[in-house]
Amino acid sequence: SQKIEQNSEALNIQEGKTATLTCNYTNYSPAYLQWYRQDPGRGPVFLLLIRENEKEKRKERLKVTFDTTLKQSLFHITASQPADSATYLCGGRNQAGTALIFGKGTTLSVSS
Amino acid sequence: NAGVMQNPRHLVRRRGQEARLRCSPMKGHSHVYWYRQLPEEGLKFMVYLQKENIIDESGMPKERFSAEFPKEGPSILRIQQVVRGDSAAYFCASSPGEEANTEAFFGQGTRLTVV
Numbered sequence: 231s232q233k234i235e236q237n238s239e240a241l242n243i244q245e246g247k248t249a250t251l252t253c254n255y256t257n258y259s260p261a262y263l264q265w266y267r268q269d270p271g272r273g274p275v276f277l278l279l280i281r282e283n284e285k286e287k288r289k290e291r292l293k294v295t296f297d298t299t300l301k302q303s304l305f306h307i308t309a310s311q312p313a314d315s316a317t318y319l320c321g322g323r324n325q326a327g328t329a330l331i332f333g334k335g336t337t338l339s340v341s342s
Numbered sequence: 343n344a345g346v347m348q349n350p351r352h353l354v355r356r357r358g359q360e361a362r363l364r365c366s367p368m369k370g371h372s373h374v375y376w377y378r379q380l381p382e383e384g385l386k387f388m389v390y391l392q393k394e395n396i397i398d399e400s401g402m403p404k405e406r407f408s409a410e411f412p413k414e415g416p417s418i419l420r421i422q423q424v425v426r427g428d429s430a431a432y433f434c435a436s437s438p439g440e441e442a443n444t445e446a447f448f449g450q451g452t453r454l455t456v457v
Binding site for chain 1: 346375377382383384385387390397398400401433435445446447448449450451
């Protein structure tokens with residue numbers, strides 16, 4: 231079945247370092263992938279979208295890559311801050327285009 | 343422009359009762375998605391609706407669960423005869439269309455507790 235997987239459930243890093251989160255997809259080829267941030271008790275908030283023909287996209291301290299050979303997207307936060315601590319979700323349309331499906335998310339903790 | 347509004351934010355139901363969760367999409371959005379989220383788990387897709395139509399309900403249990411998005415009014419997720427296992431956070435998201443480059447806007451969720 232079509233899956234989006236985020237293999238790291240938790241990532242702990244020190245303030246100022248770069249956080250790198252991984253998203254893999256299996257059994258299909260999404261035309262794009264989206265990244266969301268979710269804080270405890272809140273709904274997800276959209277961060278970035280990258281299309282399969284885009285290698286990289288940036289927004290302030292965020293960078294997303296899309297590697298169709300590895301079937302993988304990487305999400306980077308540079309110069310991380312404690313305020314970046316949250317759960318980050320990777321999502322994409324299913325093959326039929328009828329649903330936006332997500333991985334389980336990676337919980338990032340940035341310590342000062 | 344108000345965001346996606348879900349109500350109630352918290353809902354407590356006894357086993358066997360019905361739960362009705364409401365979602366008002368952003369103004370101008372005609373596509374609605376419902377998700378369920380359990381602690382330590384990701385967002386599990388349930389159903390995708392357009393005005394008056396169910397497009398994909400492959401993630402919704404066949405029994406006791408139903409969803410609608412009428413021409414007028416909010417989208418409703420209905421759970422009949424609730425059981426303890428239905429306790430979860432239910433999120434609604436809306437988008438203006440189904441185009442590939444469309445982001446989804448989420449509500450703050452309804453936390454259902456079945457006692």
